[in-house]
Amino acid sequence: MDLLEYRATRTKTVGEALEQHGIDRRDFLKLCAAMATLLALPASAAEQLAVALAKARRPSVIWLSFQECTGCTESLTRSHSPSLESLIFDMISLDYHHTLQAASGEAAEAAREAAMKENAGKYLVAVDGSVPMGNPGYSTIAGVANIDVLRETAKDAAAILAVGTCAAYGGLPAAQPNPTGAVAISELIKDKPVVNIPGCPPIPTVITGVIAHYLAFGALPELDALGRPKAFYGETIHDRCYRRPFYDQGKFAETFDDEGARRGWCLFKLGCKGPVTYNACATMKWNGGVSFPIQSGHGCIGCSEPNFWDAGGFYEALSMPAHPLKVGAAAAAAGVAAGAAVTFFNRKKKGAAKAGHETTTLEDLER
Amino acid sequence: MGELQFLTWVRGSGLNLALTIFVVGVLWRLIEIYGLGRKKDLSASRSTPGASGWATILRRSLPPPGMLPASPVSYIGGYVFHVGLAVVVFLFAPHIALLTSIAGVVWPALPSQVVDFVTVVTMAAMIAVLVDRLFKPVKRFLSTFGDWFTWTLTFLPLLTGWLAVHHLLLPYTLMLAVHILSVELLLVFLPFTKLFHAFTVFGSRWFNGAVNGHKGVPV
Ligand code: SF4
Numbered sequence: 003m004d005l006l007e008y009r010a011t012r013t014k015t016v017g018e019a020l021e022q023h024g025i026d027r028r029d030f031l032k033l034c035a036a037m038a039t040l041l042a043l044p045a046s047a048a049e050q051l052a053v054a055l056a057k058a059r060r061p062s063v064i065w066l067s068f069q070e071c072t073g074c075t076e077s078l079t080r081s082h083s084p085s086l087e088s089l090i091f092d093m094i095s096l097d098y099h100h101t102l103q104a105a106s107g108e109a110a111e112a113a114r115e116a117a118m119k120e121n122a123g124k125y126l127v128a129v130d131g132s133v134p135m136g137n138p139g140y141s142t143i144a145g146v147a148n149i150d151v152l153r154e155t156a157k158d159a160a161a162i163l164a165v166g167t168c169a170a171y172g173g174l175p176a177a178q179p180n181p182t183g184a185v186a187i188s189e190l191i192k193d194k195p196v197v198n199i200p201g202c203p204p205i206p207t208v209i210t211g212v213i214a215h216y217l218a219f220g221a222l223p224e225l226d227a228l229g230r231p232k233a234f235y236g237e238t239i240h241d242r243c244y245r246r247p248f249y250d251q252g253k254f255a256e257t258f259d260d261e262g263a264r265r266g267w268c269l270f271k272l273g274c275k276g277p278v279t280y281n282a283c284a285t286m287k288w289n290g291g292v293s294f295p296i297q298s299g300h301g302c303i304g305c306s307e308p309n310f311w312d313a314g315g316f317y318e319a320l321s322m323p324a325h326p327l328k329v330g331a332a333a334a335a336a337g338v339a340a341g342a343a344v345t346f347f348n349r350k351k352k353g354a355a356k357a358g359h360e361t362t363t364l365e366d367l368e369r
Numbered sequence: 370m371g372e373l374q375f376l377t378w379v380r381g382s383g384l385n386l387a388l389t390i391f392v393v394g395v396l397w398r399l400i401e402i403y404g405l406g407r408k409k410d411l412s413a414s415r416s417t418p419g420a421s422g423w424a425t426i427l428r429r430s431l432p433p434p435g436m437l438p439a440s441p442v443s444y445i446g447g448y449v450f451h452v453g454l455a456v457v458v459f460l461f462a463p464h465i466a467l468l469t470s471i472a473g474v475v476w477p478a479l480p481s482q483v484v485d486f487v488t489v490v491t492m493a494a495m496i497a498v499l500v501d502r503l504f505k506p507v508k509r510f511l512s513t514f515g516d517w518f519t520w521t522l523t524f525l526p527l528l529t530g531w532l533a534v535h536h537l538l539l540p541y542t543l544m545l546a547v548h549i550l551s552v553e554l555l556l557v558f559l560p561f562t563k564l565f566h567a568f569t570v571f572g573s574r575w576f577n578g579a580v581n582g583h584k585g586v587p588v
Contacts, residue, residue, distance in 0.1 A: 228371075238541065252462055252481045271466065278373055278542035304373070313377045320545065321463040322470050324380035329388040337393040341400025348405055 016217065017056030019092045030056070040211040040286070041223065042233045054218040055093070061217065062117045062125040064155055065099035068148040069141050069175040069184055070131030074166040075101050077203035078210075093217060094126075100143075111144055114155070122158040126216070128209075129187050132168040132175045136183025152190060161195040161222055162187060165209055170198035170229070171308035178312050188229055197222055198229035202305035205286050208234045228308065230280070239276035239302045242284035245269065263299065273317035274301030281306040376546040379553065387553035394560025395568060402569060415585030418578075424587065425578025426571050442501040446494045453491030457484055457527065481534075488531045495524050519564050525551040 014022075020030055034052040038045065067075070079102070096102065097117035098110065105113055117125060129152065134140035138147030156162055164187040167173035175184035188196040199209055212231055215223045223231040240246065248254070248268040255262035255269055268274070276284075279302050283294040296302055301317075304310040314324030370378070432444045458464060462478035469475045479487075499520055502508045529548035532538050539547065559565060581587065 240541070241536075250481075252478075254462075278376065278545070307373045308371045309374050309377070313373050314380055319463075319466065320376070320380075321467060322380070323384050323467075324377050327388065327471060328385050329392055333389040333392040334396060337396025338400060340393060340397035341404065344397065344401045345404030348401070352406075 014060055015056065016058050016060055016093045019060055020056075023092050025092065037211060037214045037218075040207060040233065041215055051214075051218050055214065058093075058217040060093060060095045061160075062097050062121040063094045063128055063213075064097055064114055064117055064125060064159075065102075065128045065130070066143075066148075066151060066155060067100050068129065068131030068133050068152070068169070069182065070166065070168050071174075072101055072130075074130040074203040075099070077201075078206045094213060097125075107144070118155065118158055124160050125158070126161055126163060126213070127155050127159045128163040128165050129169045130166045132172045132184035132186060133190060134175070134182035135185050136181070140182045149190065152187070156191050156194055159194055161197065161216070162191055163209070163212060164188060164196055164198045164200075164229075166204055167200045167202045167305060167308075167310065170200040173202065174311055177309075195222055196229060197225060197231060200228075200230060200235075200306040200308075201281060202310075204306070205234075205282055205288065207286050208282060226280075234282045234286075235280040235306070237280065237282075239279045239281055239284045239296070240274075243276050243296055244284070245296060258299065269296060269299075269301035271319050272301050273303075273315065273319055275304030275307070275310070275313070275316075275320065276302040277320060279304040279307050279310075372540060372542040372546065376542055376549075379546050379549040383550065383553055387556045391556040391560065394557075395565075398560045398565055399568060403572075410583060412583075414583045416582045416587045418580070418582035421582025421587035422575035422577075422579035425581070426574045428578075429574050442497055446498040446501065449494035450491050450498065453487050453494060454523070454527075456487045457491060457530075460484060485531070485534065488527055492524070492527050492531070495520070495527070515563055519558075519562050522551075522555045522558055522562075522564065526555055 017030075031048065031052055034055060035045070035048040037055075038048040038051050043051070065075075095117075098114040100110075103110055103113065131141075131148075133148045133152060135149065138149060141148045143151050164170040168175055168184070169187050172180070172184050172186045175182055176186075186198075188198065197212055199212060201208070208231070211234065212223060215221075215231075215233075223233055226232050226235060228235075240249070243249075245266060245268045248266070249270055253262060253265075253267040254271040255267045256271055257263065258272065270277070274296065276296065283302070284296070287294045287297070303316045304313060307313070314322075318324065432440075437444050456479065459468075460479040461484045462481065465476060465478050478484075502512055502516070502520075526548060529544060529551050533541060533544040533548045536544075538544065555564070559567065578587075
């Protein structure tokens with residue numbers, strides 16, 4: 003794609019782009035209705051969303067990948083098509099993405115610079131992966147440290163989307179002992195709005211939903227204290243889990259192949275972190291709404307929460323010690339020693355009192 | 370520190386610390402108390418001191434004649450909250466699971482709904498005895514900081530546990546962490562406050578009964 007062709011595609015509106023890809027109005031309305039539901043908007047908003055989206059100019063999106071595993075990109079691209087997730091590529095102009103772009107080397111960097119220049123102040127930056135602050139050499143792109151690429155690209159951006167738990171909270175690279183000094187994007191970029199879309203990986207529809215909201219309303223969705231869109235991260239997995247009645251009745255699977263597991267009982271005892279995990283898996287599900295981890299028989303591991311990797315074993319129930327306890331013989335020995343020492347002191351005092359005791363004689367009393 | 374990190378801390382380092390202090394404290398205090406010893410009584414025993422000790426354990430668990438109508442809140446409230454506390458602590462499935470993981474022991478649990486009901490009753494009884502203590506001038510006069518403090522230490526785990534189970538007031542993550550922390554505080558202070566009666570009550574009753582029996586006043 004030469005630069006002229008590239009500009010032509012990017013300036014198109016969402017409506018035109020969809021049309022070019024053979025998506026008719028009916029499909030588009032369906033998409034908008036789904037979006038409205040996702041964003042917890044009233045059903046009537048679907049029509050408005052359709053009008054706004056069709057007219058919206060496809061924004062330029064620059065996707066930066068730092069210390070990551072490409073799982074987030076896989077999540078977004080491996081979805082069934084046609085789906086909301088695949089349609090997103092018609093809504094945005096993805097101008098730079100390591101994994102997806104054809105260009106490489108200098109041509110790739112040139113595309114990023116061109117997109118930044120042309121859309122200064124208007125483009126979105128999506129980041130997956132955390133940034134190593136221990137040593138800039140731990141992760142570089144074209145020889146440039148991640149932190150420098152991030153600062154340069156974020157400078158003229160409209161907003162940053164921290165996609166995945168690594169970008170949002172440091173994730174796996176930041177797990178103890180955090181050898182690379184990995185940090186979250188929001189710790190580095192303070193002067194731009196940063197939307198955290200955590201998950202390892204995040205639900206593709208959630209990534210899409212945030213972008214659709216931005217396109218339709220020209221603003222980012224409402225965020226919670228951890229910078230997550232409330233529409234998707236407002237409730238825990240446990241709040242919406244279909245196994246919840248079993249939890250309430252105290253019916254738990256004890257192993258992965260016992261009678262309880264076969265009957266679909268609650269996975270709390272097998273380490274489910276659903277009660278402390280805010281995400282939309284239980285309602286939106288994965289693979290086009292087919293299933294989600296708990297439905298396939300495995301507890302939630304809490305992958306969208308900060309520090310989930312260090313939150314105790316995945317198979318330890320939340321009410322159990324996070325790590326094997328270390329209270330042992332030493333504590334008992336210390337207790338016995340303290341008791342013995344105090345006893346020795348008490349006995350000595352008693353002995354001294356006894357020795358110092360003056361016997362009262364008859365003479366004393368008659369005096 | 371985020372909510373999940375806080376929860377992880379109380380489930381990890383915090384729990385280790387609290388249990389260590391608890392184990393050290395309990396052994397220390399037990400050895401200290403039983404190590405005090407008594408002067409040898411050279412007189413011949415006038416009745417069976419051992420039996421008198423056992424009788425005292427039982428008798429002091431019952432209200433003395435006439436006292437129940439005089440102080441119903443203390444007795445009934447006291448029974449209800451002590452029995453309730455034992456049920457909630459030892460017969461709630463997640464608590465048994467915890468003890469199983471620590472000590473390998475296991476016994477049957479009560480249904481959660483029953484434990485839930487007992488929790489509410491226990492809290493009500495505790496509030497009743499607190500109000501009684503606040504409004505009865507004599508009781509209030511006799512109360513020290515230790516009494517108010519240990520009441521709070523005992524009440525908080527009940528309240529926070531109940532709120533966590535019902536997903537009330539705070540997000541579950543935070544409430545569960547606060548609940549575990551409140552139990553850890555209880556563990557830390559138990560050996561060093563009057564709550565230590567959990568370990569000494571029957572021993573001291575037996576001792577009193579035995580001494581009296583030896584002197585010829587089996588009670
Ligand atoms: S399986 Fe997990 S999320 Fe579902 S009810 Fe049980 S504990 Fe909650």
